[in-house]
Amino acid sequence: MAKIKFQTPSGMHDVLPQDQIYFQKIYKTIEKTFDFYGFEKIDTPILENADLFSRSVGVNTDIVEKEMYILRTKEGKDALALRPEGTAPIMRAYLEHGLNTYPQPIKLWYHGPFFRHERPQAGRYRQFWQYGFEVLGDKESVVDAQTILIAFNILNDLGINNISIRINSIGDENCRGEYRKALVKFLKSKKNSLCRDCLRRSKTNPLRVLDCKNEKCREILNEAPQIIDYLCDDCKTHLKSVLEYLEELKIPFTLDPFLVRGLDYYTRTVFEIEVPFGEEGEGGVLAGGGRYDILSKVLGKTNVPSCGAAAGIERIVSVMRARKLEGVYASLPKVFISQIGPLAKKKGLVIFEELRKAGIKATELFSKDSLKAQLSKANRLNINTVIIIGQKEALKDMVIIRDMETGKQSEVSIKEMVKEVKTRLK
Ligand code: AMP
Numbered sequence: 001m002a003k004i005k006f007q008t009p010s011g012m013h014d015v016l017p018q019d020q021i022y023f024q025k026i027y028k029t030i031e032k033t034f035d036f037y038g039f040e041k042i043d044t045p046i047l048e049n050a051d052l053f054s055r056s057v058g059v060n061t062d063i064v065e066k067e068m069y070i071l072r073t074k075e076g077k078d079a080l081a082l083r084p085e086g087t088a089p090i091m092r093a094y095l096e097h098g099l100n101t102y103p104q105p106i107k108l109w110y111h112g113p114f115f116r117h118e119r120p121q122a123g124r125y126r127q128f129w130q131y132g133f134e135v136l137g138d139k140e141s142v143v144d145a146q147t148i149l150i151a152f153n154i155l156n157d158l159g160i161n162n163i164s165i166r167i168n169s170i171g172d173e174n175c176r177g178e179y180r181k182a183l184v185k186f187l188k189s190k191k192n193s194l195c196r197d198c199l200r201r202s203k204t205n206p207l208r209v210l211d212c213k214n215e216k217c218r219e220i221l222n223e224a225p226q227i228i229d230y231l232c233d234d235c236k237t238h239l240k241s242v243l244e245y246l247e248e249l250k251i252p253f254t255l256d257p258f259l260v261r262g263l264d265y266y267t268r269t270v271f272e273i274e275v276p277f278g279e280e281g282e283g284g285v286l287a288g289g290g291r292y293d294i295l296s297k298v299l300g301k302t303n304v305p306s307c308g309a310a311a312g313i314e315r316i317v318s319v320m321r322a323r324k325l326e327g328v329y330a331s332l333p334k335v336f337i338s339q340i341g342p343l344a345k346k347k348g349l350v351i352f353e354e355l356r357k358a359g360i361k362a363t364e365l366f367s368k369d370s371l372k373a374q375l376s377k378a379n380r381l382n383i384n385t386v387i388i389i390g391q392k393e394a395l396k397d398m399v400i401i402r403d404m405e406t407g408k409q410s411e412v413s414i415k416e417m418v419k420e421v422k423t424r425l426k
Contacts, residue, residue, distance in 0.1 A: 058264025
């Protein structure tokens with residue numbers, strides 16, 4: 001039989017306790033933030049029908065074309081995808097449960113694992129965690145500005161500075177067609193100089209060419225027509241208003257005419273928030289989002305104008321760790337219960353529960369009988385209040401409470417124990 005490999009699948013990773021201190025800090029921060037801004041939590045399944053993503057994210061996007069994990073059920077009828085992103089499932093849930101019949105907008109947030117079969121590298125995993133939020137059923141530009149503000153505030157509250165925000169508008173159904181034509185014409189005129197990826201994309205998804213990181217292509221693309229010059233009046237007014245709100249909020253941003261983002265469902269505002277790469281390879285784009293007024297129409301329903309954002313938790317964690325920012329640590333126990341003898345162990349278990357019910361964090365070493373081993377654990381944890389129960393005390397329903405610093409000990413009944421511990425901990 002082949003040996004088991006003690007290794008996660010390529011591109012996937014364990015979130016170990018030393019990572020959890022940052023994950024927990026992020027969860028606490030987002031929970032508080034979303035509560036303040038009036039968002040409600042939603043969880044959607046890890047698996048969705050694959051066509052939800054091919055229709056909404058777009059068949060010619062990297063996510064759908066190359067990176068989606070698709071599972072077939074035993075009968076082979078259903079193609080289910082491990083969710084590569086969170087927006088399409090939330091729109092599916094909104095439409096499925098008739099959330100459009102409630103007063104609008106509906107504001108939802110989530111966090112959880114997502115899956116993309118990308119080439120694993122620093123900051124790019126095949127299973128990664130995101131948090132995100134969506135405002136569904138609101139077309140106003142103030143929502144776009146608030147989306148950017150919230151995404152920014154969370155990173156700021158986590159202690160991450162040196163953040164930059166890039167914003168663009170990619171127009172809507174009215175004006176994007178004209179721009180696309182102009183861009184395709186330009187790309188055709190440069191076809192001898194562009195990389196193979198760009199050539200392929202200029203046929204399948206020309207806007208994505210603007211994302212190319214190849215330096216030679218970048219030089220050429222700097223000359224490409226800019227969408228901002230093709231925006232219809234409504235899109236122009238929308239963008240201007242989003243930027244005015246951000247200026248009023250004193251949120252720093254730059255306009256990036258080449259920012260398009262990878263997904264088909266975006267309309268008008270798109271943005272990305274990034275920090276410079278650090279010495280340990282941490283940084284880059286931490287969060288991104290935008291408006292997606294046509295997503296529900298693409299899924300076969302009427303328009304639900306919406307806006308949202310998502311952030312990569314691992315990338316944020318690596319920045320927090322490299323910059324030595326604070327995580328959330330478990331609170332330390334205040335009391336240690338030590339026991340000598342079988343009856344004392346039984347009583348110790350009960351005492352442990354009494355302390356739990358009283359909200360006093362305690363700890364123990366019930367699996368060891370030696371008092372020395374037990375007290376050395378109490379010492380290691382820097383616990384000053386130690387409860388000692390021996391056979392004699394157990395028979396009398398008493399315990400000894402020892403102050404480790406002064407060495408002073410007193411005997412109290414188990415009944416009085418919680419009260420006495422509380423007084424000592426004051
Ligand atoms: P996206 O849904 O592509 O806009 O991604 C939103 C955020 O999730 C990005 O800004 C990244 O921080 C993070 N992210 C996206 N893909 C990955 C990945 N493969 N591994 C780790 N983080 C990712």
